[in-house]
Amino acid sequence: MHLYETHLPVANPTPSVLTMTTRLLFRIALYGWLSVSKHLLFAAAVTEEAKLAQGDFTAELNGLKLWYKISGNGPVCLMPTPAWGPSSDLWFRTLKPLEKFFTMVYLDSRGTSRSQHAKSTRNYTWDELVADLDALKTHLHQKRVLLMGHSEGGVQVLQVCVQTSGERERFDSYLSIGGE
Numbered sequence: 001m002h003l004y005e006t007h008l009p010v011a012n013p014t015p016s017v018l019t020m021t022t023r024l025l026f027r028i029a030l031y032g033w034l035s036v037s038k039h040l041l042f043a044a045a046v047t048e049e050a051k052l053a054q055g056d057f058t059a060e061l062n063g064l065k066l067w068y069k070i071s072g073n074g075p076v077c078l079m080p081t082p083a084w085g086p087s088s089d090l091w092f093r094t095l096k097p098l099e100k101f102f103t104m105v106y107l108d109s110r111g112t113s114r115s116q117h118a119k120s121t122r123n124y125t126w127d128e129l130v131a132d133l134d135a136l137k138t139h140l141h142q143k144r145v146l147l148m149g150h151s152e153g154g155v156q157v158l159q160v161c162v163q164t165s166g167e168r169e170r171f172d173s174y175l176s177i178g179g180e
Helices: 017-045 089-094 096-100 126-139 152-163
Strands: 055-061 064-072 076-080 103-107 146-150 173-177
Touching: 055 126, 064 096, 064 126, 076 126, 076 152, 089 096, 089 103, 096 103, 103 126, 126 152, 146 152
Parallel strands: 076 103, 076 146, 146 173
Antiparallel strands: 055 064, 064 103
């Protein structure tokens, strides 16, 4: 199988060239990430972490009520939205195939969609966004999770990498797609 022959469903029957290119790059990166991380899947699958309840939830994390959705089975994969506005709804259909292999946790980052806005625009720093991801992992009683992000959500993932270098116990694996 070629990297570009992954079988993820296409949500839009007539996508633009940019959309098709983005999907192709996303699939290539995801395939590579899964290939590199497959040993983590087996290790994570045999851990005795609590199985997460499925559904929509809100938790108070770092002084804000943040919304998240849990769906799927397998090792936990946390997927934050870009913190500039869109909701995680865009991932529900796009990443549905991953729910066969992962327990996907879709997070509406602070100030987006169903999550609470911070009192000041000064409360949207990388440190605070990374702290929200760490707080959600702790709230879910998970010692180890996979972390994946796209666009500015991918930058959040890169920030976690920068801030947690040398602390491999915090997150198992990272995937940033289109993060600058």
